Amino acid sequence: MTTNSPTPNPAPRADNARVVRRLLFVVVGMFGFGFALVPLYEVFCDITGFNGRTKNEQAAANMRSVDTSRTINVQFITRVNKGMPWGFEPEVKSVRVHPGETKVVNFLASNPTGQNMVAQAIPSVAPGEAGLYLNKTECFCFNQQPLAAGADTKMPMQFYLDPDIPKHIHTLTLSYTMYDMTANAQPDVLATFEAATSAD
Amino acid sequence: MSTVAGEMDHHDHHHHAPSGITRWLFTTNHKDIGSMYLWFSFIMFLVGGSMAMVIRAELFQPGLQLVEPHFFNQMTTVHGLIMVFGAVMPAFTGLANWMVPMMIGAPDMALPRMNNWSFWILPFAFAILLGSLFMEGGGPAFGWTFYAPLSTTYSSDSTALFVFSVHIMGISSIMGAINVIVTIMNMRAPGMTYMKMPLFVWTWFITAFLLIAVMPVLAGAVTMVLTDKYFGTSFFDAAGGGDPVLFQHIFWFFGHPEVYIMILPSFGIISAIIPAFSRKKLFGYSSMVYATAAIAGLSFIVWAHHMFTTGMPVAAEIFFMYATMLISVPTGVKVFNWVATMWRGSITFETPMLFALAFVILFTIGGFSGLMLAITPVDFQYHDTYFVVAHFHYVLVTGAIFSIMAAAYYWLPKWTGHMYNETLAKWHFWTSLISVNVLFFPMHFAGLAGMPRRIPDYSLQFADINQIVSIGGFAFGLSQLIFLAVVIKCVRGGEKAPAKPWEGAEGLEWTVPSPAPYHTFETPPEVK
Numbered sequence: 001m002t003t004n005s006p007t008p009n010p011a012p013r014a015d016n017a018r019v020v021r022r023l024l025f026v027v028v029g030m031f032g033f034g035f036a037l038v039p040l041y042e043v044f045c046d047i048t049g050f051n052g053r054t055k056n057e058q059a060a061a062n063m064r065s066v067d068t069s070r071t072i073n074v075q076f077i078t079r080v081n082k083g084m085p086w087g088f089e090p091e092v093k094s095v096r097v098h099p100g101e102t103k104v105v106n107f108l109a110s111n112p113t114g115q116n117m118v119a120q121a122i123p124s125v126a127p128g129e130a131g132l133y134l135n136k137t138e139c140f141c142f143n144q145q146p147l148a149a150g151a152d153t154k155m156p157m158q159f160y161l162d163p164d165i166p167k168h169i170h171t172l173t174l175s176y177t178m179y180d181m182t183a184n185a186q187p188d189v190l191a192t193f194e195a196a197t198s199a200d
Numbered sequence: 201m202s203t204v205a206g207e208m209d210h211h212d213h214h215h216h217a218p219s220g221i222t223r224w225l226f227t228t229n230h231k232d233i234g235s236m237y238l239w240f241s242f243i244m245f246l247v248g249g250s251m252a253m254v255i256r257a258e259l260f261q262p263g264l265q266l267v268e269p270h271f272f273n274q275m276t277t278v279h280g281l282i283m284v285f286g287a288v289m290p291a292f293t294g295l296a297n298w299m300v301p302m303m304i305g306a307p308d309m310a311l312p313r314m315n316n317w318s319f320w321i322l323p324f325a326f327a328i329l330l331g332s333l334f335m336e337g338g339g340p341a342f343g344w345t346f347y348a349p350l351s352t353t354y355s356s357d358s359t360a361l362f363v364f365s366v367h368i369m370g371i372s373s374i375m376g377a378i379n380v381i382v383t384i385m386n387m388r389a390p391g392m393t394y395m396k397m398p399l400f401v402w403t404w405f406i407t408a409f410l411l412i413a414v415m416p417v418l419a420g421a422v423t424m425v426l427t428d429k430y431f432g433t434s435f436f437d438a439a440g441g442g443d444p445v446l447f448q449h450i451f452w453f454f455g456h457p458e459v460y461i462m463i464l465p466s467f468g469i470i471s472a473i474i475p476a477f478s479r480k481k482l483f484g485y486s487s488m489v490y491a492t493a494a495i496a497g498l499s500f501i502v503w504a505h506h507m508f509t510t511g512m513p514v515a516a517e518i519f520f521m522y523a524t525m526l527i528s529v530p531t532g533v534k535v536f537n538w539v540a541t542m543w544r545g546s547i548t549f550e551t552p553m554l555f556a557l558a559f560v561i562l563f564t565i566g567g568f569s570g571l572m573l574a575i576t577p578v579d580f581q582y583h584d585t586y587f588v589v590a591h592f593h594y595v596l597v598t599g600a601i602f603s604i605m606a607a608a609y610y611w612l613p614k615w616t617g618h619m620y621n622e623t624l625a626k627w628h629f630w631t632s633l634i635s636v637n638v639l640f641f642p643m644h645f646a647g648l649a650g651m652p653r654r655i656p657d658y659s660l661q662f663a664d665i666n667q668i669v670s671i672g673g674f675a676f677g678l679s680q681l682i683f684l685a686v687v688i689k690c691v692r693g694g695e696k697a698p699a700k701p702w703e704g705a706e707g708l709e710w711t712v713p714s715p716a717p718y719h720t721f722e723t724p725p726e727v728k
Contacts, residue, residue, distance in 0.1 A: 016310050016382050023378045027416050034420025034450060038435060041446050050513050081439065122438050128513055179439030184432065 050128055066100035067163045074161075076105065077175040085113050086147070088121075088178045091154075099133075099163040107140065107176070110152035116193045118146050118185035121176045130172040133162035144181055144189045225320070228312035229718060230297045233319050235615070237294025238608075240322060242684070244286030245601075247330070249677050251279035256673035259666050262658050272656035273341035274333060280344030284462065285369045286326050288596065291604045292465040293318075293376045296404045299611065300380060302709040302716065303398045305389025305725040310382040318375035325368035332358040332365075343654060345455070348436030348447040352428040363426045370415045377411035380404055389708070391727035395486065398707050402489050403468030406496045410457045410464070413500075418454040421447070445510050452503035460499045463595060464492055466563075466603035467534055470556050472707070473610050474538050477553035478545025479704035484537040491530035498527050508579045517576045524574035528567065535564055550702070551625040555606035558633055559599060566594030569644065584654075587647025593640045605632075605683065612690050613697030617715030620690040628686060631679040638672030 044050065074097055076090035087110040097103050111117050121141040125131035136142075140155035147153060218226060227233060254275045258266045267275070297315065301308055309315045333339035337356035340346065351359060384405045388397070397405075424447075427433040434440025436447045467488075475482045482488065504512060504520045512520075538560050547553070569591040573582055582588060605628075612620050646665045651658055658666065700710040708727075712720045 015386050019382045019385055020311070020378060023381060023412055027374055027378075027412050029416075030413050031416035031420055034417040034453075035424075037417075037450050037453065038424075038446065041443070041449060045443075048513075050516070120439055122441075128511075177438065181439055184440065 048132075064100045064160070064163060066098050068098050070099055070167075071096050072099065072161060072165070072169065073171040074103075074159075075171065075173045076107075077173060078107065078178070079175070080178045081180065084119070084178055084180045086111055086117070086119060086178055086180075087152070088176070097161060099161045099165050102137070102158060102160045104138075104156055104158045107155045107157060108152065109145065109147060109155060109178070111147040111149060114149045115182070116146065116148050117180065117182045118144050118189050119178050120144050120181045121178050124175045124177070126173045126175070127169065130165065130169050133165035133169075134172070134174065135160055135162060141176065144186055146185070146189050146192045148193060226316070228308070228316050230301050230309045230312070230315065231615075231716060231718065233309075233315050234294045234296075234298030236319055237290045237297055240319070241287050241289075241291035241294060242687075244282050244290065244326065245680070246684075248279050248282035248287055249680065251275045251282070252673060253677050255279065256670040258656055259658070260670040261667075262660055262663050264657055267656070269656045270338055270341055273343075273654065274339045276654050277340045277343050277346075278329065278333065281329060281340070281366075282326070283596070284344060284458070285366075285373075286322075288462045288600050288604070289373060290322060292404070292407070292462070293373070295400075295465065295469070295604070295607055295611075296376070296380050298615065299709060300383060300401055300404060301387065302712065302720055303401050303707055304384065304387060304392050305708050305721045305727060306383060306387035307719060307722045309379050310387050311379045314375050315379055318372045318379065321368050322372050325365045325372065328361050328368070329365040332361040335361070345451060346422075346425060347451070348425060348428065348444045351425050352436055355429065359429055360426060363422045366422045367419055370419045373411050373415050377408035377415075380408040381412075384408075389721065389724040389727050395489070396727060398468070399471035399482065399485070399488055399492075400465065400468030403464045403466075403471075403492050406492050407461050407464045410461050410496055410499065414454045414457040414461075417450065418458075421450045421454060424450070445507070448507050448510060449504070452506045453500075455506065456503040457496070457499040459592075459595070460495055462600045463563075464496065466559065466600050467492060469603045469607045469610075470538060470559055471534075472705075473552050473556040473606055474541050474560075476610070476702050476705040477550060477556070478542045478547050480541055480545040481706075482537070483540035483543075484533070487533055488537055491533040494530040495527060498523065498530075502527065505574055505579075508576050509583045521574055521576045525571060528571055531567060535560060535567075550609075551620075551622065551629055552606045552610035552702075554626070554629045554633075555602050555609065558629075559602045559606065562594055562598030562602065562636075566591055566599055569594065582647060584652055585647035586643045586651045586653055589653050590640050590643035590647060593643070597640065598636055602632075608683075608687070610702070611709070612687070613701040614709060614714050614716055616691050616694075617697055617713075618690050618692075618694035619697050619701060620686050620694065624682060624686050624689070628679060628682040631682065632676060635672050635675035635679055639669055639676050640672070642669050642672075 073094055075094040076092070078088045078090055080086050080088050087108070089108045091106040091108060095103055095105060107121075109119070123139075123141050125134055136157060136159045138156060138158040140157060145153075145155065224232065224236060227236075252275075254267060255272065258264075258272055297309065300306075329339070335356070335358040337358060339358055340351070340355070340362040342350035342355055346362070351362075384397070384401060394402075424433070424435040428435050428437060428442075434442040436442045436444045438444065471482055471488055502520060502524045504516060505524045508517055508520075549557075569587065573579055573588065573591060609620060609625060612618075642665045646662055646669070647653075649662070651662045651665075697714040699713050701714065702710075708721075708725055709716070711725065
């Protein structure tokens with residue numbers, strides 16, 4: 001590939017354009033990949049239960065056997081996000097359940113402010129792998145919760161543990177964090193306030 | 201040599217460069233653009249350095265004496281952003297602009313107009329970033345890593361300016377990287393096969409691919425921060441179904457390759473300088489190339505080692521721990537190759553070589569503290585302490601920046617046509633070497649003893665260490681003014697430099713006269 005002729009360096013213009021096009025394709029693709037990480041992360045956490053994800057949707061109350069040979073201690077923790085003025089407590093700190101057995105636990109919420117507010121509770125489970133086996137058939141956390149000024153409420157959560165839950169799990173902790181969603185409330189949730197006022 | 205001189209006359213003949221400021225505004229010449237990048241990066245180095253001086257002055261004593269904590273946070277944040285995106289990265293791009301075409305026998309970069317653009321948008325990016333410091337509520341104060349929700353829920357109103365300036369920096373880097381790749385692929389002189397390219401060209405080639413792979417991810421991350429803060433999306437907001445930990449995954453997916461973007465070109469520089477002053481060929485050329493590629497590949501699968509304390513599952517922690525440790529294998533290959541190159545060489549200790557030697561030793565110290573941080577169980581102790589600060593300053597200051605200094609001294613005669621003042625340069629080296637270790641080495645101990653990073657105040661027991669560190673910091677800062685003096689003296693005059701001022705230097709850049717003529721290699725050189 002050596003040449004003795006003093007020809008100027010040929011500028012391979014068309015070739016340059018082709019390489020640039022390919023590289024720009026990579027750039028655009030990687031910009032998209034950054035955003036694709038968002039759903040990928042969701043899917044990855046849902047499949048593996050990493051990061052304390054629970055299935056935050058209604059589980060089918062299908063037929064299952066109750067494994068009375070095992071008892072698992074399920075603990076409840078509640079907290080409100082920074083700046084959120086609500087009171088938020090579980091009715092009991094923990095329950096003992098057999099895998100497969102259905103339990104109902106009530107959570108108490110109160111809005112001490114003078115304003116109607118809307119909140120959303122976000123669950124998390126420790127240890128993370130237990131999150132895959134915690135099934136909720138009914139939960140206040142599936143929806144935004146409206147609470148009128150000065151009101152309080154009792155919110156039920158019905159769950160069962162999948163009988164396939166690994167043998168080494170004896171205790172699991174379900175934690176809820178309550179976030180103020182008044183500014184971003186869904187219209188149908190806000191409508192409940194208006195319905196209540198018109199009923200008065 | 202006579203053909204080269206003839207070539208030069210020929211080009212001076214039809215070279216109508218505009219004069220004054222328009223020469224610099226409209227230039228498409230790789231040497232002009234390279235010089236602008238280098239000057240810009242040096243100015244940013246001084247700006248970011250003065251912010252470090254503010255930080256060290258505040259930390260000279262426990263308690264709050266000079267600045268408000270909120271301003272201190274802005275200083276740590278903007279210091280990091282400026283040093284990463286304003287000092288180190290543009291310095292490497294400047295070196296690539298100057299040296300890559302000359303090293304592969306090309307007349308210029310492949311896309312000269314885009315080259316002009318990729319430089320000239322940078323000053324605007326940093327004007328926006330620095331301008332945000334003067335806004336009501338202050339500039340960015342959430343750390344250069346801009347973790348959500350610090351950068352979303354709790355950030356000042358100027359965050360949009362931060363986001364746009366990062367967008368512009370990213371576009372500039374991507375354009376620069378595309379230019380480097382196209383130049384290397386299409387503009388090599390006849391006979392310059394890939395495996396004959398100098399290692400600086402190779403390491404930049406690989407770095408450019410890293411840049412186009414991860415800078416768009418950073419652009420995505422800042423865009424998500426922007427929409428979360430101003431447009432009501434919930435990428436990182438748990439209340440809306442998002443997750444702040446997701447931010448860290450996206451950020452470090454960019455962030456870890458980014459730290460290799462800031463060190464791979466250094467490896468290329470050191471691989472040019474050590475053989476030149478050892479008067480031996482580089483030991484293990486092809487293993488250097490493969491090791492660089494291996495480091496680049498591994499950089500994509502280690503990001504979560506920055507996140508061991510976020511509550512990751514043990515299996516993931518173990519994976520990221522071992523993947524991280526694996527990087528020390530190709531890096532070790534490089535260090536051993538440099539040592540083997542020096543083995544039985546006839547070494548002389550001019551300033552570029554001194555900086556290169558300091559690089560090898562001090563970068564290796566930074567590498568070892570990195571290995572310590574990779575060990576998951578102990579990382580829980582080191583995380584977010586001054587040990588981390590010590591680690592990344594060893595790899596970035598005594599690593600990346602020392603290699604840039606070495607490169608500047610090595611190629612200054614080629615750029616300016618004058619030899620720099622060796623006495624003054626040695627002063628710069630020795631004061632820098634001593635002060636940088638006084639500055640960063642004690643930080644390891646402060647960190648191990650539990651001093652947290654990014655905090656304007658500290659417990660009394662850290663007072664002595666911090667006083668020593670601050671003195672080292674001021675001395676290191678002042679030492680860099682010697683460098684400025686050396687460069688200015690060298691640009692203005694000095695002993696005339698021959699085409700090849702270093703006896704053992706190899707490469708096409710030494711076949712053209714010093715200073716390098718405005719146009720080089722319009723007729724391709726022969727590479728055998």
